[in-house]
Amino acid sequence: MANNTIADLRKEFDEIDHKILTLIAKRMELSKSIAPLKKNSGVGVVQPEIWHQQMRQRKKESGTLDVNEAFVVKLFSLIHDESVRVQNEVLEHTT
Numbered sequence: 001m002a003n004n005t006i007a008d009l010r011k012e013f014d015e016i017d018h019k020i021l022t023l024i025a026k027r028m029e030l031s032k033s034i035a036p037l038k039k040n041s042g043v044g045v046v047q048p049e050i051w052h053q054q055m056r057q058r059k060k061e062s063g064t065l066d067v068n069e070a071f072v073v074k075l076f077s078l079i080h081d082e083s084v085r086v087q088n089e090v091l092e093h094t095t
Contacts, residue, residue: 027079028086035087036094045087051080 004012038045055076062072 024079028082031083031086032090035090038087039091039094045084045091 035045055073058072058076059069062069
């Protein structure tokens with residue numbers, strides 16, 4: 001990696017960013033799919049106990065991967081909020 005140029009590293013950033021966005025899009029598609037299943041099962045869109053369990057796991061993973069825990073909490077809170085918004089939007093259009 002020592003021989004990389006700034007342009008090389010920026011290209012790698014772009015590739016990683018594209019992968020991140022692709023994964024987020026896939027996650028939001030899953031959110032769209034789970035919304036009606038939750039509704040049919042009588043489960044609310046937001047399940048605090050599941051959210052807290054997932055967040056504990058993400059914090060643990062952040063330590064293992066040497067990623068700032070506060071950043072991980074902010075990032076996954078944003079992702080969760082968007083997932084909730086998407087699920088609610090799906091439910092609004094199916095009722």
